[in-house]
Amino acid sequence: MQSVLTIIAAAPGALRDDAVAAARDGLLGIGAAVGAADWLAPGQAFDLPFETVEPASVERALRERFKGAPLDLAAQPAQNRRKTLLVADMESTIITRELLNELAAIAGLGPKIIPITERSMRGEIDFSQSLRERVALLRGLPISLLDQVATLIELTPGARALVQTMRAHGAYTALVSGGFDCFTGLARKLVGMDEDRANHLAIEGSVLAGRVSEPILDPAAKKSSLLEMAALRGITAADAAAIGDGANDIPMLQTAGLGVAFRGKPATAAAARFRLDHADLTGLLYLQGYHANGFRE
Template identity: 55%
Template sequence: MADPPTLVATLIANPRVPSISAEAIRAASSACGGGAPARILSDGVAAEFDIDGEAADVAAALRDALAGRPIDVVVQPAEGRRKRLLLADMDSTMIEQECIDELADFVGLKAQVSEITERAMQGEIAFEPALRDRVALLRGLSVGIVDRIIAERITPMPGGDVLVATMRANGAYAGLVSGGFTLFTGPIGAALGFDEDRANRLLVEDGALTGAVAEPILGREAKLATLLELRTRLGLRPGETLAVGDGANDLAMLGKAGLGVAYRAKPAVAAAAHARIEHGDLTALLYLQGYAASEFAAPARRGWPPGAT
């Protein structure tokens, strides 16, 4: 009896731009040696192949074969793809914005703060002092502005609610862990269906931000510690965990997760992660686990923005 294939190659496109045509599948199959046929997970959006070989070599061959098409390629071990813990970054991952940049816009400093945010996410400067510097610029801002920002400026990343709902429906635990702020992760995490959220706490006095953040700051090492803590608490093996993020402060948790996914990430993060998604929405993380679109669960949130009915 032949040994089972050791790897699975998954092709993923954005649902808004279905790009996995029959011709693309033929090109991918040829690059993999023309072996087993593709399994279609969603017409035009996701397909997978069982393959043998070295993962890096197969991935390179597939990317060459599909060059110019908006298709993500991920090659991973076939065994143990379904995960039981999801740990997700929030800003620019589960939502499309950076919350601190939106706060800064209300004091006329969005450009200045956004530049610091970008440098911190690229890993060019240390996260913790960069956060302190940015928060200091928010001194005196009414805390009530947070509700307005969530209602008017924050939009969920497409597919995120379906990702959380489907994993939880299949017995997984979902944690939102952010270098941002609990004022945002609380309502946003609840709206997206997460089991829990962790973030930094902005200090408030007389209804206004003091310009300081509670210590210790939740950054790169705290995100990793959360992954390890939840893994232990839930009695999971390392391979049963999935982490997703986009910035340098996500690298440690991405590296220690069973599958670490860089989602539309900074170049250094994408280069270091186990997998990278540049075209697909967050349902890509379900296709990576072998879910077909027909298995997706309906999201549990009660409308958007959080608090809407």
């Protein structure tokens, strides 16, 4: 079969054989030839191979059929499905929090900084300018606050399985963040990635200077990082998976062969070819055809 439909539930046991039957009926209803289902995780995720219709047509039909159900689905070509490069956003993707917001909250600056962050992530204001404005408000804060924020770093469910499973199959994995390198290095080690890239907070003595080192790692830099990493490995962007939640991730997601909006902001979910609204980060493994019994931690 030339293409594959993947359906993923948020929790084990949420899918039954009737979901497979409904998906099969939906495919047959638009003229697809359908193969046998393959359960990637019993009761949680399955593949359904098909041909003779385009994946985009399948997604439209199946989204309508399963409208309102708490599950994710994607249709894609079966060839080159497993990727050999993973580029991931950090905050609200690989980790659960937005750390600049956490720093602002600790410093009593939440009401000033958090709304700017939210507008930036929705794509309503320029990312680089908004970052400069937010960091300027931090001027004079003791750098000891960074250590307090670091204790709040928590991996998103499925993050280690995603990274370690792809690495076990030869993929290179990188954290590329519009956040700060004082945090990405910690998150990279926690999740076990190969590399991290991020912005750098300027420090003067024992306090924050209120500046970010230039050039800022912005949406264009996220995309160029993916392309650079692919070129260094002799592969193309089609061989890469990328995942993120904010508007600053859109160029990266649209460049990767498998670009996924993870519980994305509306603009991100609308712009990305693929999205995971319900599953945890292991959903990106299911989209590549991995079986749960082969996940690594």
